[in-house]
Structures are given as structure tokens and as C-alpha cells.
Amino acid sequence: MLRVGRRVARAVRPGGPEVVEVGFEELPALADGEVLVDVAAAGLNHAETLIRSGSYVVRVPFPYAVGGEGSGRVREVGRGVALQPGTRVCWGAIPGSCATSLVAPAAMLVPLPDALSLDDGACLPVAGLTAGGLARVWPLESGATALVWAAAGAVGRMLVALLANRGVRVIGIASGRRVEGVRAAGAAHVIDRAVEDVGEAVLARTEGRLCAAVFDPIGAATYQTSLRLLAPRGCLISYGELSGPIPPIDPRDLFDRSAFVTRFSGTR
Ligand SMILES: NC(=O)c1ccc[n+]([C@@H]2O[C@H](COP(=O)([O-])OP(=O)(O)OC[C@H]3O[C@@H](n4cnc5c(N)ncnc54)[C@H](OP(=O)(O)O)[C@@H]3O)[C@@H](O)[C@H]2O)c1
Incomplete structure (x- = not known):
């Protein structure tokens, strides 16, 4: 019928x-x-x-x-x-x-x-499910530091809130007036990438200890910086390619800090 x-x-x-x-x-x-x-x-x-x-x-x-x-x-x-x-x-x-x-x-x-x-x-379901999955993909204890690129974006803002709610010390990256939304979501620090050098700012905010996890949906433009900002045994979680695909991964780039890199699919 x-x-x-x-x-x-x-x-x-x-x-x-x-x-x-x-x-x-x-x-x-x-x-x-x-x-x-x-x-x-x-x-x-x-x-x-x-x-x-x-x-x-x-x-x-x-x-x-x-x-x-x-x-x-x-x-x-x-x-x-x-x-x-x-x-x-x-x-x-x-x-x-x-x-x-x-x-x-x-x-x-x-x-x-x-x-x-x-x-x-x-516009919330996919961003929310993605943020929820990302928040679980790498074990982060209360007090650990996580860096979130595109923190004012649809996924990023919810990810900041979920991590902060769990006691993670979040450093969010955004630009312009969007930094206020990241602060309101619960980030301990917000870096305005339009006026600050992200690498130097993260070094300063963490007193050189760097980050247990870096959440990166940007890809090509930020990959090398994200790797550099990982603490020993830290993990780079790549989940998007807003600026283009990341280069092939060379395990030798992970050697000095025994770092990890993963790609979050959203479904597993
Ligand atoms: N794997 C999955 O399951 C999954 C699911 C959903 C989304 N995604 C991916 O996640 C990414 C973000 O999605 P969204 O919906 O949250 O995006 P969105 O709301 O459009 O936010 C993107 C933000 O990224 C920042 N940005 C853009 N280019 C940048 C650059 N070169 N360097 C640094 N920051 C830059 C900008 O914020 P500022 O100017 O404020 O920094 C922009 O507002 C996309 O690549 C999307 O495909 C993946």
C-alpha cells in the first residue's frame, strides 16, 4: 500500500x-x-x-x-x-x-x-556523538592536560565541556570572539590562534609539560605542531582534515616521546 x-x-x-x-x-x-x-x-x-x-x-x-x-x-x-x-x-x-x-x-x-x-x-546529533566518542577514545585522568583544536566548533565545544566535566585541564584553541565560547564551555585556558603562536602558548600554559592528548580535526596545517605538543606517551587523536590530509606517519617522529597517533572514525 x-x-x-x-x-x-x-x-x-x-x-x-x-x-x-x-x-x-x-x-x-x-x-x-x-x-x-x-x-x-x-x-x-x-x-x-x-x-x-x-x-x-x-x-x-x-x-x-x-x-x-x-x-x-x-x-x-x-x-x-x-x-x-x-x-x-x-x-x-x-x-x-x-x-x-x-x-x-x-x-x-x-x-x-x-x-x-x-x-x-x-545540528547537534553528529557533533554530539562525535564529541562523546572522542572523549572516550584515549584514557585521560582527572588533572591531565588535553589540547583541543577548533575548540569553538560544533564538535570542539562539546568536547571541551565533556573533558572539563571529567576534571581534564583543557587548553582550547579558537580565534577572535569565539574564544569566549570556549571559556564558557569549561576550558582552563584558551589560545587565540590569530594573535598567539600556538606552540609557544602551550609550552607556557603547561610550564613545558605539554599535553597527554591533542584532538586535531584540522589535519595538514596543524599535524606537525600537534605532534610537537605531545607529552611523553601522549596521543594525537586526528579526526578531520579541514586543511587537507595529514602526511604519511613516520614512526621515527614518535620516537623521542614514545608518542601515539590514532585516527577516530566516529563509529568504532
Ligand atoms: N571523525 C568523525 O567522526 C567526525 C565527525 C564529525 C566531524 N568531524 C570533522 O571534525 C571537523 C570539525 O567539525 P565541526 O563541525 O566541529 O567544524 P566547525 O564547527 O566548522 O569548526 C571548525 C573550526 O576549525 C577552526 N579552523 C579552521 N581552519 C583552521 C586551521 N587551519 N587551523 C586551526 N583551526 C582552524 C575554525 O575555528 P577558529 O577560527 O575559531 O579556530 C573553525 O571554526 C571537520 O573536519 C569534520 O569533518 C569528524
């Missing part, structure tokens, strides 16, 4: 925003455990733009329905679903979220707290 249709955005070939076309498709009847949601907002994060340009580490065949995270209101529920129609929900990792409505398993939907707007809900 066919039911309501939806308008949905699809990227038809690799490229910029101009490759996105809006089409119409019918939605199947709800199966047990499924929910029909009226989409209010879709989040378009960095991974989304990389997938659309055809340069993401994970290749998605074209055409594909755009958008993986979003927010909206429950319109109808299938059998066995406890969510009530009208409930505001958000989600991550549901392909085709850039649409007027979608059908999703109830287990993929999270009720949105009253304090958060639907716009907030559309």
Missing part, C-alpha cells in the same frame, strides 16, 4: 551545491516500530559536503538522498512505538534527511529537550 509522498533533495553527481536536485517520491506504509516524521530542519555538516563532492573517505554511490541528521515532529507511528504524535525529535545517521518528511525506525529518534530549538536539534 502506498501512502503520503515527500519532496527530497538528491545529489545526482559529485560536485558543489548545484548538483542537488529536488524530487518527489512516495513513502511506503509504516512497518511495525517505524515512525513518520515531518522534517523541520536538516543538518548539513562537513562530512555531508565531502560526500557530495565525492571526496569523503567513505564513497557513496550517486545519486543519493542528501542529509544525515535533522529534527522534526512525529506525525504518525507504527505498531509498538511509544513516541506520541507531535513529539519533537532529532536524529543522526538517517540518509535522506533533507526532505519534507521521512520514515525512520523509532529507535533512531531521540526526543528533543524543551530547552533546545528544532534548529539546535538538527
Whole structure:
């Protein structure tokens, strides 16, 4: 049986925003455990733009329905679903979220707290899940020092808060007025990369002891600095390539401090 249709955005070939076309498709009847949601907002994060340009580490065949995270209101529920129609929900990792409505398993939907707007809900899931995973990827004891690049970004700000909440002494890096948001998130120190040399500033703030962990989503432009700022047995956690890919890793660069480097995938 066919039911309501939806308008949905699809990227038809690799490229910029101009490759996105809006089409119409019918939605199947709800199966047990499924929910029909009226989409209010879709989040378009960095991974989304990389997938659309055809340069993401994970290749998605074209055409594909755009958008993986979003927010909206429950319109109808299938059998066995406890969510009530009208409930505001958000989600991550549901392909085709850039649409007027979608059908999703109830287990993929999270009720949105009253304090958060639907716009907030559309851009928080992936950043929040990433920050939560990053905060667990390397053991950091209370009092340990961690350096967070892009600390005012979507992922960075939540990572700062999660680490600080655990007693980690966070040094956040941001630029301009965004430094205030990093301080408010709980960073012990904030370095404004626009006016300070990051290497020297970290040396000074740690009195030469450097960092047990460095969280780096920037890649090419910051890789060597991040390595240099690791304390003995410290770990560089690379999780993005905003400035381009990091160079091939030479284990001899890790020798003097028995340092570690890992790449966080977000799913493991
Ligand atoms: N592995 C995963 O699972 C996963 C999941 C989500 C996101 N990511 C990646 O994480 C990264 C950050 O995502 P986001 O959504 O938090 O980004 P965002 O909100 O756009 O924040 C990025 C910030 O990075 C800083 N920045 C940009 N270029 C820089 C440079 N050359 N040197 C130093 N800082 C620079 C800028 O802040 P300031 O000017 O204030 O410094 C910018 O605001 C992206 O690469 C994304 O692909 C990975």
C-alpha cells in the first residue's frame, strides 16, 4: 500500500551545491516500530559536503538522498512505538534527511529537550556523538592536560565541556570572539590562534609539560605542531582534515616521546 509522498533533495553527481536536485517520491506504509516524521530542519555538516563532492573517505554511490541528521515532529507511528504524535525529535545517521518528511525506525529518534530549538536539534546529533566518542577514545585522568583544536566548533565545544566535566585541564584553541565560547564551555585556558603562536602558548600554559592528548580535526596545517605538543606517551587523536590530509606517519617522529597517533572514525 502506498501512502503520503515527500519532496527530497538528491545529489545526482559529485560536485558543489548545484548538483542537488529536488524530487518527489512516495513513502511506503509504516512497518511495525517505524515512525513518520515531518522534517523541520536538516543538518548539513562537513562530512555531508565531502560526500557530495565525492571526496569523503567513505564513497557513496550517486545519486543519493542528501542529509544525515535533522529534527522534526512525529506525525504518525507504527505498531509498538511509544513516541506520541507531535513529539519533537532529532536524529543522526538517517540518509535522506533533507526532505519534507521521512520514515525512520523509532529507535533512531531521540526526543528533543524543551530547552533546545528544532534548529539546535538538527545540528547537534553528529557533533554530539562525535564529541562523546572522542572523549572516550584515549584514557585521560582527572588533572591531565588535553589540547583541543577548533575548540569553538560544533564538535570542539562539546568536547571541551565533556573533558572539563571529567576534571581534564583543557587548553582550547579558537580565534577572535569565539574564544569566549570556549571559556564558557569549561576550558582552563584558551589560545587565540590569530594573535598567539600556538606552540609557544602551550609550552607556557603547561610550564613545558605539554599535553597527554591533542584532538586535531584540522589535519595538514596543524599535524606537525600537534605532534610537537605531545607529552611523553601522549596521543594525537586526528579526526578531520579541514586543511587537507595529514602526511604519511613516520614512526621515527614518535620516537623521542614514545608518542601515539590514532585516527577516530566516529563509529568504532
Ligand atoms: N571523525 C568523525 O567522526 C567526525 C565527525 C564529525 C566531524 N568531524 C570533522 O571534525 C571537523 C570539525 O567539525 P565541526 O563541525 O566541529 O567544524 P566547525 O564547527 O566548522 O569548526 C571548525 C573550526 O576549525 C577552526 N579552523 C579552521 N581552519 C583552521 C586551521 N587551519 N587551523 C586551526 N583551526 C582552524 C575554525 O575555528 P577558529 O577560527 O575559531 O579556530 C573553525 O571554526 C571537520 O573536519 C569534520 O569533518 C569528524
